[in-house]
């Protein structure tokens with residue numbers, strides 16, 4: 001066949017894919033088959049083979065929980081699987097309202113807003129708060145955002161795509177942030193970070209950030225995607241440490257459903273409903289999912305044993321790992337083992353796969369160059385033998 005006259009159209013696509021392969025950064029999806037992952041079982045079925053899964057964000061082991069599944073069915077029977085409209089048209093169902101109320105009560109917050117994903121909630125918030133002023137002028141009404149360097153891609157995208165001025169402070173470096181805030185003369189200031197960092201598992205210095213925000217008349221925004229459910233006596237995440245001005249968390253991790261929420265004060269809530277394009281021009285989340293998420297929160301509040309189990313198994317894992325292994329210590333489910341080179345990380349991941357362990361290698365640009373890693377997630381549905389086996393295989397593979 002003759003080449004078409006558009007042969008060079010978008011030629012960066014093939015160029016960049018080839019480069020990605022050459023750098024050992026090429027990504028492919030794996031398809032998870034039907035299986036039995038639930039609160040008692042942490043294996044996944046890939047191409048008919050079962051692996052112990054150490055790459056899941058189902059931190060509390062609630063995915064496929066019988067009571068959540070039942071609530072999902074009940075929600076579908078009552079409200080349908082689809083909202084059938086955006087929230088400002090006819091997509092805001094009783095299930096959504098009840099879920100927002102449940103979250104407000106749980107976190108002791110005045111208002112809550114639901115989004116179809118954490119990614120869109122982050123974009124929505126930064127766009128909305130960065131709306132005043134324009135990037136060309138130096139007027140003080142232009143918002144100033146300060147973000148931790150390791151903030152999630154959706155926070156970075158939201159911040160840089162907004163009209164705000166953006167500065168990123170070194171990871172968890174509150175001294176540097178304090179110095180930046182001293183020099184700040186913007187009228188509107190936001191400090192943003194993650195409660196638990198997605199690729200390192202360590203926590204933000206939540207109390208210090210809140211103190212700095214108060215001192216400098218700024219708002220504190222925390223993305224609690226990896227803290228919600230896991231941190232705090234009732235799993236309230238960073239709000240169990242101190243009162244956070246604006247919190248976002250996804251339902252797709254410990255909460256075991258999908259979508260996201262954002263909590264804030266009444267006026268900002270009203271503002272987002274009126275001006276947030278990501279909220280206004282998007283179909284509301286499935287009401288059946290919203291109904292199931294209420295059940296999930298009820299289980300999360302009661303299930304301290306799940307959080308205790310994560311802590312116990314995490315301590316066991318740290319104890320059993322050989323001294324030569326570079327592990328980032330953490331109080332969360334996430335335990336990062338830094339390998340460095342992309343190829344080396346892929347090789348260890350492949351070795352573990354041969355032993356029946358699924359542990360995805362995380363490579364740039366998700367993490368910094370030369371910090372490719374194995375991101376181990378320890379969940380409430382793992383048991384001691386799973387952890388002992390993982391440590392044994394890692395110690396051998398990284399000898």
Ligand SMILES: Cc1ncc(COP(=O)(O)O)c(C=O)c1O
Nearest residue numbers: 117118119152198223225250252
């Ligand atoms: C810290 C953080 N924020 C936001 C998101 C996006 O949330 P969602 O998966 O609901 O889009 C993720 C990952 O999924 C995340 O790790």
